[in-house]
Every structure is written in C-alpha cells, then in structure tokens.
Amino acid sequence: MARFQHALIIGASSGIGAALARRLAAGGTRVALVARREGKLKELASAIDGEAGEERALAYVHDVHDRDEAPELLQRIARDLGGLDLVIYAAGISHNVAFDEFDTAKDADTIEVNLLGAMAWLNPAAERFGRLGRGTIAGIGSIAGDRGRPGAPAYNTSKAALHTYLEALRNRVGRRGVRVVTLKPGFVETEMVAGMGKLPMMVSADRAAQIMLRKIRRGSVTAYIPARWRVASWIVRSIPSCIFKHLKV
Amino acid sequence: MLPHDRLEWVEGWGRSLGAAGYVYRPSTVEGVRQVLALARELGVPVVPRGAGRSYGDAAFHPESVVLDLSRMDRILTWDPGAGVVDVEPGVSFSRLWRFALGDGWWPPVVTGTMTPTLGGGLAMNVHGKNNWHAGTLGEHCLELDLLMPSGELLRVDRENDPELFHGVIGGFGQLGIVVRARFVLKRVAxxxxxxxxxxxxxxxxMLRRADEAKEPWEYVVGWIDAFARGRRLGRGLLHFARHLEEGEDPAPAQTLRAETQDLPDTLMGVFPKSVLWRFLKPFTNRPGMRAINALKYRLGSTVGEDARYLQTLAEFSFLLDYVPGWERIYLPGGLIQLQSFVPVDGAERVFAAQLEMCRTAGLPSYLAVLKRHRPDPFLLTHGLDGFSLALDFPVTSGNRERLWKLVREMAEPVVEAGGRFYPAKDAALPGELFRATFRNGELERFAALKERWDPDGLLRSALAERLL
Known part of the structure; x- marks a missing residue:
C-alpha cells in the first residue's frame, strides 16, 4: 500500500478534512492544510505539530472561491512541503434549501465550492502528477451524488458532477501512473449534518477518515464509506424514476 | 511562479531516490546566468545537474530549479600536441575520449561508465581504477571558469585562488557553476x-594482492563475492592493467580509432545487449545473485586464473556500459551503493565487519568492488591512503528501512577507522557520520567559502542538505 510523504488537503479546517490531516500526520506524512477559517486552521496545525513533536502541518488560508489563486498556491505548497504525492479535495458545503425554495445564488455557491473549487485545485494537481508520472488525487464526493433528490438539488448535482469529473480525470491521467480516487461517504458526523438528528449508518469523521485513507492507499477507484453504502446506493439507484419521485429520500 | 511545463521527475542513477524539479537546459553561459537570476528572483534553490549519474541525491533538490548542463557539450579548444583541452561542463567522458583518442590522448581519469559529464565529474571529483597512480579527475584540471550565484564570472586555478579551486572540485556544485574547464589528458601509444x-x-x-599491484600496474580493480562467508569471506578476482608502451602495439593507428574501441552492441555477435537486462532481471534476487557471484568466482579462479590478454581501453574502462540499462534490473525500487574508504591498516577489519553485517542483516550486497586509493588535496575529498569497498544493494519497499539502518551501521566502523565516504555514490549516509570524517577543519573552510560566494544558499542539492 502506498505511503505518502507529503499531502495537501483542501478544506482541512474541520470535519473529514481535519480528521484526514490528523491521521496522515500521525502516520508521519507532512501535511499542508488549506481552508478559509484561519483560526481553526492554525489551531489544527498546532495541535498536529504538538502531537508529532515537530513541525508536520503547514497552514494556508484560502477561499476556494478564489480559483485563480490555486495553481500558484499549489506550487508554493509543494515547495514548502519539499514535495507532494497526495492531494485531497475535502472542501464542501450544503446550504439548507426548503422544498419549495429555488435560490440560484445558493445553488451557484454550492457548485462553486463543491465542484469548481475542486476543478481549480485538481486540474493543476492532475497536470503536475501527470507530468511526473506519479501521485494520488482523491475527491470527497457523496452518496448524495448518486441520485437527484428533491431536498438538495444543487448539492446532489455538485457531487454527481464531481464524481464524473474525477472519473474523467482518472481516465485522463491514470495511464500516466496517477491514481484518482472517488470517495463517497454516507452520513458523517460533521458540521454539515449538525442538527439533522439521528441519521442512518452514520460514522464519526475520524472513522470516515480512517476508511478513506485505507482506500486511498490501496488506490481504490470508487469507495463508499462505510462500504455498506455501496449496497444501499445500488438499491437507491435501481429505483425507477416514476417511483423515486414519490419517495421522500 | 515557475512554468509548469518545466516540471519533471528527476532521479539519481540508482533510481531509488528522486524529486520533482523545474528543469532548465541552457546551452550558453548567458543562459546559465539567466536561470540563476530567475531562481534568485523567485527565491527558489538551484541544483546543478550533469548526466545524472551520481547514484543518490547529488543532482536533485525537491521542487527546485534543476540546472541541467548536458546541452553545454562543446569542446572549445584542443591542443593535440600538449593534450590540453577546454570543455564545457556537459561534455561527457564518452565524447572526450572519442574526440582525443585519434591524436593519441585518453582522459587521465575515467569512471566505470562513460556517460557522466566532466562538469559532474569535477563536482563529485570522481576517480577511476587508476586512483593510486593518477588520483582524482580534479588533479588533471588546470583551470576553471566559474559562474558564481551572484552572476559573476571567475577564472580560477590552483595558483590564483587555491582555496576556491580545491573547494569547488569535489564540492557537489555548491559554490559555483563550472562553465568551462581545462584538462590535460594522458598520452597513450x-x-x-x-x-x-x-x-x-x-x-x-585480496587486499594484499591489490596493494602489491598498486606500483607496477596503473589500473587495479577487484571484484568480491559478497555472498561468500566463513574462511571464504571476501574472496574475489582482481584485474590489473597497464597501457601498452610505444612499439608494443603493431597497429596503433587502428587501435587508436574510436570505432575500434566501440563496445559491441551484441553478445557473442548475436544477442542484442539492449535487452540483456531483461534476461538478468529474473536473477536479481538473493538466490540468483548468490549463484551468479559463485559462478563468476568459480570461473575466474579456474579457467580465468592468471589470464593475460589485451583489451581496448573502452572495454577495460567502462564495465558498467557492458550491459546497457543494467540499473533497470533493480526496478521498481532501484539500488543504493555505499563506498567506504578505509586507511590501509584498518581496511581488512572494517570490510570484513561490513560484509558480516550484511549477512547478519539478511541484506547481502549484489555487487562488491575493491579499489586502492591515495590522498588528494581537495577540501571535501574522499581520497586517502587505503582501500575502498563499494557495495551495491537492491532497494525494495520491504527492505528500505532496514537497508538505511544497515548503511548507518556499516558507516560507523569506517568513521572510527579514520575513513571517508564517496558522495557520488551515496544515498543513505547520515549527515553526522559524513561530517565526522572531516577532522581538520575542512568543513569549516568549505562553509566559509559557501558564505562568501553563496551567502543566500542559492545552490543546493538534496545530497548537500543531507551531508553538510
């Protein structure tokens, strides 16, 4: 299984991104943490360094809406880390949208963060790794991207598009020795699901990160987290549209 | 921001270490100056690179500008009467001997492969099988043009700035870029x-016979069966050679032609050597290498014993080019080498201990080479009055950590015995052990040169960062 020396996580200040950073750093990987919230980012970086007993996390404040910054920041991060062999896009938002709400601004923002931000970071990452003939890219999608649900059209769309984008990226640079892993978590205890009550098959962010890293190291193509979501997702995807539209899922 | 289309994966020859780098290949001194200026402006380190034939991390530095000088490969001036040549740094040993041989000259020092550049050879101050007689490559260098990190061009020789001259040669390319070098070659009949x-x-x-041969023979090289143990520990074969004297060769005009020297590209006239490494790969494991080593010794000590024969200079000198791409047999993990230099008195004890450590660790060397050496005047030299033993090891994902630990263990007795190490071959030596081999202020003098000529640390290699 691949061991990573230098990793970059975009969307690292909380949730799954932070848990991935902690786990990678605990295993000896130097990690670059990219996120918008400076306070949380620095807090996480010092916690990681404190646990490691050395500087192992570098923090970079960046808003994924600022897509033009990504290529230059990626190069700077690679230099600061002394290399780069893993890039994970973990940034994501899900706006609360009422069933009868059609808010283009919210939808556009979801697409900006979940999809265009991913493209802004993973395009230069893929170009870099493709040129070097090595490297691993992982994107955190969602089981929500497997079907268009009435409750979160933009979120579903952004994740579905992200899955397709990652697949295309894999087909583009996979032949040059680059691994592209699509991660599809189910419900994970993060800020995103706070206040949604008890959700089925929910796992902690740390547990999700543990499974994800195992899948990334193995070079999986598409991984459901936890794995039993693969079956659930298959069932959901198999429901005919004429029935699905009547379901409140 | 550095242009992304310059980004390449850059490796050492052993292919066990590498890094991403932004590669620039200038063809003129002005081009080199521009690359240095760009890197200085962006605050990115520069690592000089020749043919990339150092085994480990001498010619890369992660995420830095790689100044690949291989396109600066012009022979600038040539005096066939005196054998004095001015070359750009990217001229390879191969190009030099092919050029000069027709006039009866041969590079005074060559490496086991003809592919390294002379710039790289100076940076690592390489030696050959004739180290006792001829010393290192730097000893045959008369003058250098150096482009310093500031952009200043200096002409340096052993008289006008002996400290810089002896620091730059063997200084891993950490003080300035050699853009022209003048050498005096060796006359051959x-x-x-x-x-x-x-x-x-x-x-x-082995040691006794190598030592006895050092005066009468110009070239002395030994091969050791590193799998042998017990009373056979260190058994091996020795090859001695000397140039033919005037009148010994009935057809010198023919043998001095580069075409006559060319290594055959087939084995026994039939089998293409370019694919030979693929047939060796299945044997690149412990049982396979044990068998090959034993067979080589058996043949050498029976049918090959006391053999006397004539060989072309290229055939004798460039054994590593015999099987093109041989280093690929070690993929995907690559190989590392540790070449330890030990004074005469301690050589047997230290080398025996090293071979024993390999056996105990279950990490035998697949190829072991013995040479006889002498001291030289360069600041970071590996030269001393003694022997060197070079040990090749395959790197795998499973043995990497153990191998690096073994290198440290094997290096300790070398330091205790007052020995040295050869950075051109190194990939795994801990910096503190390398530094411990310099006991007379050499590192401080080198640091003073670095402070004077490159105070911002623009020139940086992974090797220098690890060892210095």
Whole structure:
C-alpha cells in the first residue's frame, strides 16, 4: 500500500478534512492544510505539530472561491512541503434549501465550492502528477451524488458532477501512473449534518477518515464509506424514476 | 511562479531516490546566468545537474530549479600536441575520449561508465581504477571558469585562488557553476591495455594482492563475492592493467580509432545487449545473485586464473556500459551503493565487519568492488591512503528501512577507522557520520567559502542538505 510523504488537503479546517490531516500526520506524512477559517486552521496545525513533536502541518488560508489563486498556491505548497504525492479535495458545503425554495445564488455557491473549487485545485494537481508520472488525487464526493433528490438539488448535482469529473480525470491521467480516487461517504458526523438528528449508518469523521485513507492507499477507484453504502446506493439507484419521485429520500 | 511545463521527475542513477524539479537546459553561459537570476528572483534553490549519474541525491533538490548542463557539450579548444583541452561542463567522458583518442590522448581519469559529464565529474571529483597512480579527475584540471550565484564570472586555478579551486572540485556544485574547464589528458601509444586477472581466496589475500599491484600496474580493480562467508569471506578476482608502451602495439593507428574501441552492441555477435537486462532481471534476487557471484568466482579462479590478454581501453574502462540499462534490473525500487574508504591498516577489519553485517542483516550486497586509493588535496575529498569497498544493494519497499539502518551501521566502523565516504555514490549516509570524517577543519573552510560566494544558499542539492 502506498505511503505518502507529503499531502495537501483542501478544506482541512474541520470535519473529514481535519480528521484526514490528523491521521496522515500521525502516520508521519507532512501535511499542508488549506481552508478559509484561519483560526481553526492554525489551531489544527498546532495541535498536529504538538502531537508529532515537530513541525508536520503547514497552514494556508484560502477561499476556494478564489480559483485563480490555486495553481500558484499549489506550487508554493509543494515547495514548502519539499514535495507532494497526495492531494485531497475535502472542501464542501450544503446550504439548507426548503422544498419549495429555488435560490440560484445558493445553488451557484454550492457548485462553486463543491465542484469548481475542486476543478481549480485538481486540474493543476492532475497536470503536475501527470507530468511526473506519479501521485494520488482523491475527491470527497457523496452518496448524495448518486441520485437527484428533491431536498438538495444543487448539492446532489455538485457531487454527481464531481464524481464524473474525477472519473474523467482518472481516465485522463491514470495511464500516466496517477491514481484518482472517488470517495463517497454516507452520513458523517460533521458540521454539515449538525442538527439533522439521528441519521442512518452514520460514522464519526475520524472513522470516515480512517476508511478513506485505507482506500486511498490501496488506490481504490470508487469507495463508499462505510462500504455498506455501496449496497444501499445500488438499491437507491435501481429505483425507477416514476417511483423515486414519490419517495421522500 | 515557475512554468509548469518545466516540471519533471528527476532521479539519481540508482533510481531509488528522486524529486520533482523545474528543469532548465541552457546551452550558453548567458543562459546559465539567466536561470540563476530567475531562481534568485523567485527565491527558489538551484541544483546543478550533469548526466545524472551520481547514484543518490547529488543532482536533485525537491521542487527546485534543476540546472541541467548536458546541452553545454562543446569542446572549445584542443591542443593535440600538449593534450590540453577546454570543455564545457556537459561534455561527457564518452565524447572526450572519442574526440582525443585519434591524436593519441585518453582522459587521465575515467569512471566505470562513460556517460557522466566532466562538469559532474569535477563536482563529485570522481576517480577511476587508476586512483593510486593518477588520483582524482580534479588533479588533471588546470583551470576553471566559474559562474558564481551572484552572476559573476571567475577564472580560477590552483595558483590564483587555491582555496576556491580545491573547494569547488569535489564540492557537489555548491559554490559555483563550472562553465568551462581545462584538462590535460594522458598520452597513450595504443588503444589497448594489457590486462592480467588473478583470484584471491579471501579478503586478506585480496587486499594484499591489490596493494602489491598498486606500483607496477596503473589500473587495479577487484571484484568480491559478497555472498561468500566463513574462511571464504571476501574472496574475489582482481584485474590489473597497464597501457601498452610505444612499439608494443603493431597497429596503433587502428587501435587508436574510436570505432575500434566501440563496445559491441551484441553478445557473442548475436544477442542484442539492449535487452540483456531483461534476461538478468529474473536473477536479481538473493538466490540468483548468490549463484551468479559463485559462478563468476568459480570461473575466474579456474579457467580465468592468471589470464593475460589485451583489451581496448573502452572495454577495460567502462564495465558498467557492458550491459546497457543494467540499473533497470533493480526496478521498481532501484539500488543504493555505499563506498567506504578505509586507511590501509584498518581496511581488512572494517570490510570484513561490513560484509558480516550484511549477512547478519539478511541484506547481502549484489555487487562488491575493491579499489586502492591515495590522498588528494581537495577540501571535501574522499581520497586517502587505503582501500575502498563499494557495495551495491537492491532497494525494495520491504527492505528500505532496514537497508538505511544497515548503511548507518556499516558507516560507523569506517568513521572510527579514520575513513571517508564517496558522495557520488551515496544515498543513505547520515549527515553526522559524513561530517565526522572531516577532522581538520575542512568543513569549516568549505562553509566559509559557501558564505562568501553563496551567502543566500542559492545552490543546493538534496545530497548537500543531507551531508553538510
């Protein structure tokens, strides 16, 4: 299984991104943490360094809406880390949208963060790794991207598009020795699901990160987290549209 | 921001270490100056690179500008009467000997492969099988043009700035970029050498015979079966060679032609050598290498014992080019080498201990080479009055950590015995052990040169960062 020396996580200040950073750093990987919230980012970086007993996390404040910054920041991060062999896009938002709400601004923002931000970071990452003939890219999608649900059209769309984008990226640079892993978590205890009550098959962010890293190291193509979501997702995807539209899922 | 289309994966020859780098390949001094200026402006380190034939991390630095000088490969001036040549740094040993041989000259020092550049050879101050007689490459260098990190161009020789001259040569390319070097070559009367082969049943005998041969023979090289143990520990074969004298070669005009020297590209006239490494790969494991080593010794000590024959200079000198791409047999993990230099008195004890450590660790060397050496005047030299033992090891994902630990263990007795190490071959030596081999202020003098000529640390290699 691949061991990573230098990793970059975009969307690292909380949730799954932070848990991935902690786990990678605990295993000896130097990690670059990219996120918008400076306070949380620095807090996480010092916690990681404190646990490691050395500087192992570098923090970079960046808003994924600022897509033009990504290529230059990626190069700077690679230099600061002394290399780069893993890039994970973990940034994501899900706006609360009422069933009868059609808010283009919210939808556009979801697409900006979940999809265009991913493209802004993973395009230069893929170009870099493709040129070097090595490297691993992982994107955190969602089981929500497997079907268009009435409750979160933009979120579903952004994740579905992200899955397709990652697949295309894999087909583009996979032949040059680059691994592209699509991660599809189910419900994970993060800020995103706070206040949604008890959700089925929910796992902690740390547990999700543990499974994800195992899948990334193995070079999986598409991984459901936890794995039993693969079956659930298959069932959901198999429901005919004429029935699905009547379901409140 | 550095242009992304410059980004390449840059490796050492052993292919066990590498890094991403932004590669620039200038063809002129002005081009080199522009690359240095760009890197200085962006605050990115620069690592000079020749043919990339150092085994480890001498010619890369992660995420830095790689100044690949291989396109600066012009022979600038040539005096066939005196054998004095001015070359750009990217001229390879191959290009130099092919050029000069027709006039009866041969590079005074060559490496085991003809592919390294002379710029790289100076940076690592390489030696050959004739180290006792000829010293290192730097000893045959008369003058250098150096482009310093500031952009200043200096002409340096051993008289006008002996400290810088002796620091730059063997200084890993950390002080300035050699953009022109003047060498004096060796006069040869023939393109052939007379070779004698003998065997030795153990390490003591290997060292004794190599030592006895150092005066009468110009070239002395030994191969050791690193799998042998017990009373056979250190057994091996020795090859001695000397150039033919005037009148010994009946057809010197023929043997001095580069075409006569060319290594055959087929084995026994039939089998293409370019694919030979693929047939060796299945044997690149412990049982396979044990068998090959034993067979080589058996043949050398029976049918090959006391063999005397003539060989072309290229055939004798460039053994590593015999099987093109041989280093690929070690993929995907690559290989590392540790070449330890030990004074005469301690050599047998230290080398025996090293071979024993390999056996105990279950990490035998697949190829072991013995040479006889002498001291030289360069600041970071590996030269001393003693022997060197070079040990090749395959790297795998499973043995990497153990191998690096073994290198440290094997290096300790070398330091205790007052020995040295050869950075051109190194990939795994801990910096503190390398530094411990310099006991007379050499590192401080080198640091003073660095502070004077490159105070911002623009020139940086992974090797220098690890060892210095």
């Amino acid at each position: 023939s393109g052939l050498v007379h070779v004698e082969a003998v065997s030795a049943p153990d390490l003591e005998e």
